[in-house]
Amino acid sequence: MSLKQESLNKTFGGELRKYSYQSQALGGLTTNLNVFLPPTAIGASAKAAPVLYYLAGLTCTEDNGAQKGGMFGAAASHGIALVFPDTSPRGAKIEGEDESWDFGTGAGFYVNADKAPWNKHYNTYDYVVREIPAKLSEAGLPIAVEKASIFGHSMGGHGALSIYLREAGKYKSASAFAPISHPTACPWGEKAFSGYFNDAAKGKEHDSTELISQAGGSSKRQLNILIDSGTGDNFYKQKQLLPEDFEAAARKAGYDAKDVNVRLQEGYDHSYFFISTFAGEHINWHAKFLTA
Amino acid sequence: MSLKQESLNKTFGGELRKYSYQSQALGGLTTNLNVFLPPTAIGASAKAAPVLYYLAGLTCTEDNGAQKGGMFGAAASHGIALVFPDTSPRGAKIEGEDESWDFGTGAGFYVNADKAPWNKHYNTYDYVVREIPAKLSEAGLPIAVEKASIFGHSMGGHGALSIYLREAGKYKSASAFAPISHPTACPWGEKAFSGYFNDAAKGKEHDSTELISQAGGSSKRQLNILIDSGTGDNFYKQKQLLPEDFEAAARKAGYDAKDVNVRLQEGYDHSYFFISTFAGEHINWHAKFLTA
Numbered sequence: 001m002s003l004k005q006e007s008l009n010k011t012f013g014g015e016l017r018k019y020s021y022q023s024q025a026l027g028g029l030t031t032n033l034n035v036f037l038p039p040t041a042i043g044a045s046a047k048a049a050p051v052l053y054y055l056a057g058l059t060c061t062e063d064n065g066a067q068k069g070g071m072f073g074a075a076a077s078h079g080i081a082l083v084f085p086d087t088s089p090r091g092a093k094i095e096g097e098d099e100s101w102d103f104g105t106g107a108g109f110y111v112n113a114d115k116a117p118w119n120k121h122y123n124t125y126d127y128v129v130r131e132i133p134a135k136l137s138e139a140g141l142p143i144a145v146e147k148a149s150i151f152g153h154s155m156g157g158h159g160a161l162s163i164y165l166r167e168a169g170k171y172k173s174a175s176a177f178a179p180i181s182h183p184t185a186c187p188w189g190e191k192a193f194s195g196y197f198n199d200a201a202k203g204k205e206h207d208s209t210e211l212i213s214q215a216g217g218s219s220k221r222q223l224n225i226l227i228d229s230g231t232g233d234n235f236y237k238q239k240q241l242l243p244e245d246f247e248a249a250a251r252k253a254g255y256d257a258k259d260v261n262v263r264l265q266e267g268y269d270h271s272y273f274f275i276s277t278f279a280g281e282h283i284n285w286h287a288k289f290l291t292a
Numbered sequence: 293m294s295l296k297q298e299s300l301n302k303t304f305g306g307e308l309r310k311y312s313y314q315s316q317a318l319g320g321l322t323t324n325l326n327v328f329l330p331p332t333a334i335g336a337s338a339k340a341a342p343v344l345y346y347l348a349g350l351t352c353t354e355d356n357g358a359q360k361g362g363m364f365g366a367a368a369s370h371g372i373a374l375v376f377p378d379t380s381p382r383g384a385k386i387e388g389e390d391e392s393w394d395f396g397t398g399a400g401f402y403v404n405a406d407k408a409p410w411n412k413h414y415n416t417y418d419y420v421v422r423e424i425p426a427k428l429s430e431a432g433l434p435i436a437v438e439k440a441s442i443f444g445h446s447m448g449g450h451g452a453l454s455i456y457l458r459e460a461g462k463y464k465s466a467s468a469f470a471p472i473s474h475p476t477a478c479p480w481g482e483k484a485f486s487g488y489f490n491d492a493a494k495g496k497e498h499d500s501t502e503l504i505s506q507a508g509g510s511s512k513r514q515l516n517i518l519i520d521s522g523t524g525d526n527f528y529k530q531k532q533l534l535p536e537d538f539e540a541a542a543r544k545a546g547y548d549a550k551d552v553n554v555r556l557q558e559g560y561d562h563s564y565f566f567i568s569t570f571a572g573e574h575i576n577w578h579a580k581f582l583t584a
Contacts, residue, residue: 010524011565067564070362073572232302272359273303280365 003139006032012076013039016066019139025131026089027121033132034066036082038075041142049081050147050290051136052283053128055156058188059106062086065153070276074283080290081143083136085128087155092121102188103195109183110159111206113196122196125206129163129170149286151175153275154235158183158208161225161246165211172289173224175282177275178233181246182209188240209242209249212260216253225250225260226285228278230268295431298324304368305331308358311431317423318381319413325424326358326376330368333434341373342439342582343428344575345420347448350480351398354378357445362568366575372582373435375428377420379447384413394480395487401475402451403498405488414488417498421455421462441578443467445567446527450475450500453517453538457503464581465516467574469567470525473538474501480532501534501541504552508545517542517552518577520570522560 003019010016015037023031041049052075054065062084065071075082088108094117097104108124133145150171152160157179164174183189184207193203204210215221229236229243236243243262250260268274295311302308307329315323333341344367346357354376357363367374380400386409389396400416425437442463444452449471456466475481476499485495496502507513521528521535528535535554542552560566 009561009563009565010522010559010569012569016565068359070365070568072565072568073362230302267302269301271301273301273308273364276362276364277302277304 003135011036012072014072014076015042016072018062021135023089023127023131025123025127027092027123029089029091029121031086031089031127032062033086034062034084035136035141035143036066036072036075037142038079038081040079041081046142048142048144049079050149051081051083051143051145052286052290053083053085053132053148053150053160055085055110055128055150055152055159056087057152057154057156058087059101060087060156061106064272065275068272068276069279071279071283074280078283078287078291080283080287083132085124085132088124089121094118094121103191107155107192109155109192109196109206110163111192111196114202115196115198118196125163128159129167147172147290149173149290151177151282151286152179153177154241154270155180155188157181157227158189161208161227162206162211164225165208165215166206168221173226173286175226175285176228177278177282178229178236178241178270179208179227179243179246180241181227182242183207184210185245186240186242209246212246212255213249213253216255220254223255223259224289226282227262228265228282229263230265230270230274232267233270233274235270295427303328304364306364306368307334308364310354313427315381315419315423317415317419319384319415321381321383321413323378323382323419324354325378326354327428327433327435328358328364328367328374329434330371330373332371333373338434340434340436341371342441343373343375343435343437344578344582345375345377345424345440345442345452347377347402347420347442347444347451348379349444349446349448350379351393352379352448353398356564357567360564360568361571363571363575366572370575370579370583372575372579375424377416377424380416381413386410386413395483399447399484401447401484401488401498402455403484403488406494407488407490410488417455420451421459439464439582441465441582443469443574443578444471445469446533446562447472447480449473449519450481453500453519454498454503456517457500457507458498460513465518465578467518467577468520469570469574470521470528470533470562471500471519471535471538472533473519474534475499476502477537478532478534501538504538504547505541505545508547512546515547515551516581518574519554520557520574521555522557522562522566524559525562525566527562
C-alpha cells in the first residue's frame with residue numbers, strides 16, 4: 001500500500017508531512033510516520049535530500065521528535081530530510097499489549113519478534129530498516145535513501161546504535177541521546193527480549209554493547225558514533241542506560257573517541273529539554289557524513 | 293503566597309523551572325508558570341537576566357511554548373529569561389466555563405473581567421502585568437523585572453500587543469505570531485469581550501488596532517513591534533487575525549515598518565511549526581532592546 005498524506009505543515013522553509021500506510025512489517029496495521037523535507041528538496045529545482053532517521057523512545061509516537069526535538073532548523077540548513085517512524089504497531093489487539101508502558105504498544109524495541117503472538121505485528125526492525133525506505137522511494141519523495149544516517153532517544157537510541165552496527169554499509173553514521181546501550185544487562189532490555197524472542201539470548205544480536213565488541217579486530221569497520229547521556233537522568237542512575245558499558249566495549253574493540261564518542265552531559269535529564277539542547281549539534285555532526 | 297517549585301529541567305545550559313502559586317488575580321486558584329533562566333543567571337557568578345514574557349493562545353497552558361516553541365537556544369545565547377504564564381484560571385467552576393474552547397478555561401484573553409461571575413477569577417491582565425512580575429521579584433529569582441519585553445501567539449499575540457500599547461514604559465518591545473490583531477472586529481474577540489465585560493465596548497480598550505490609532509499624533513511614543521503571520525493559516529483566512537487592519541492603523545498613526553513591522557509569511561499555518569520557525573528571530577530582535 002502506498003503512502004497517504006495526512007497533513008502538511010510548513011516549517012523552517014521546508015515541509016513536515018505526516019503519512020499513513022498499511023504496513024506489511026506490522027502485520028497489515030496502519031502506521032503513521034512524519035517526514036521533514038528541507039527547502040532544497042521542494043519546488044521546481046528540488047534535489048533529493050540525504051535522510052536522517054529518528055527513532056523515538058518508550059511511550060512515544062512519530063510526533064514526539066517532530067514536535068519537541070527542535071531539529072528542523074539544523075536539518076533545513078544542511079538540506080537533510082528527517083524521517084520519524086512510530087515506535088510500535090498500534091491496535092494489534094494482543095492480550096497484554098497495553099498493560100505496561102515498557103512492553104507492547106509504544107515499545108517495539110526495533111526488533112522482529114519471533115515469539116507468538118507478537119511475531120505477527122511486532123517487526124519494527126524490518127519496518128525501520130527495510131519497509132520505510134522502500135515506501136519513501138516508491139512514493140517518489142525527493143529523498144536519496146542510499147544516503148542515510150540514523151539517530152534516536154532511549155529505546156530509539158538502542159535502535160539506532162544496534163541497527164547501525166548490524167547493517168554495515170547501510171547508514172553513514174549513528175548517534176543517540178540517552179540510549180539503552182547494553183539492553184541484555186538492564187531491566188528494560190531483559191523484559192523486551194524475553195517477551196519478543198523465544199530464546200532471550202537472541203537479544204545479544206540486538207545489543208549494541210555486544211555488537212560493538214564483535215565489530216573490532218584486525219579487519220575492523222570504520223565507525224561514526226556519537227552519544228550524549230545526561231548525569232541527571234533517573235534512568236541513567238537506575239542503570240537502564242549503561243553508556244559506560246558501551247564505551248568500554250568500544251575501546252576494547254579498538255575504537256577511540258574519534259570513532260565512538262560517548263559524552264556524559266552534566267545535570268541533563270531524560271526529557272526532550274535534553275534532546276533539543278543537543279539535537280542541532282547531532283544533526284551538524286551527521287551532516288559531515290551525509291553531505292560529504 | 294510564594295512560588296513553589298514543581299520541577300526543574302536543564303536545557304541549553306539553563307534551567308526550565310515550573311512554579312505554582314495561589315493567585316490573587318485569579319481569585320485564589322492555584323496557577324502554574326514556567327520560567328527559563330539562562331546560563332548567565334545560574335550559579336555562583338549569576339547576574340539578573342532581562343525577561344521576555346510569552347503569552348500562549350487559545351486552549352494552551354504554560355507548557356505549549358516551553359515544549360514546542362524552540363525558544364531556549366536563542367534565549368540562552370542572549371542571557372534572557374523567558375516566562376510562560378497560563379492562559380486562564382483553572383477550576384473556577386463557573387457554569388459554562390468548559391463548554392467552548394474559545395471562551396472560559398484556556399481563553400482568558402489577557403483582560404480583567406468586570407462581568408459576574410467571571411470577574412472573580414478571570415483577571416489574566418493583572419495576572420500577567422502585575423502579579424507574576426511581583427512574584428518573581430519576591431521569590432528572589434535572578435530576573436531584572438524592570439527590563440522586560442513581551443510576545444505571544446494568537447490570543448497571546450493580542451495579549452502581548454495590547455498590553456504593550458496600554459502599558460507605556462513597562463515593556464521595551466512587543467512581538468507576535470499570528471496575533472488576533474483587531475479583536476473587536478472578529479468573532480473570537482467579540483465573543484470574549486461580550487462575555488467578560490458588562491459593556492462590550494470596553495473591548496476597544498484592549499484592541500490593539502484601536503490602541504495604536506491613539507498612540508500616534510504629534511507627541512507619539514516610540515514603538516518597537518514585530519509581527520509575523522502565515523498566509524496558510526486558516527484563522528487568517530477566516531479573518532480572525534486581521535494583521536492588515538493593525539498595520540493600516542499603525543501607518544495612519546505615523547509608524548513606519550521600522551517601528552511596526554508586520555510581515556506575512558508565505559504558506560505558514562497557525563501551529564507551533566510556524567512559531568518555532570520564527571521564534572529565534574523574534575528573540576534576537578527583542579535582545580536588541582533588552583540587552584542594550
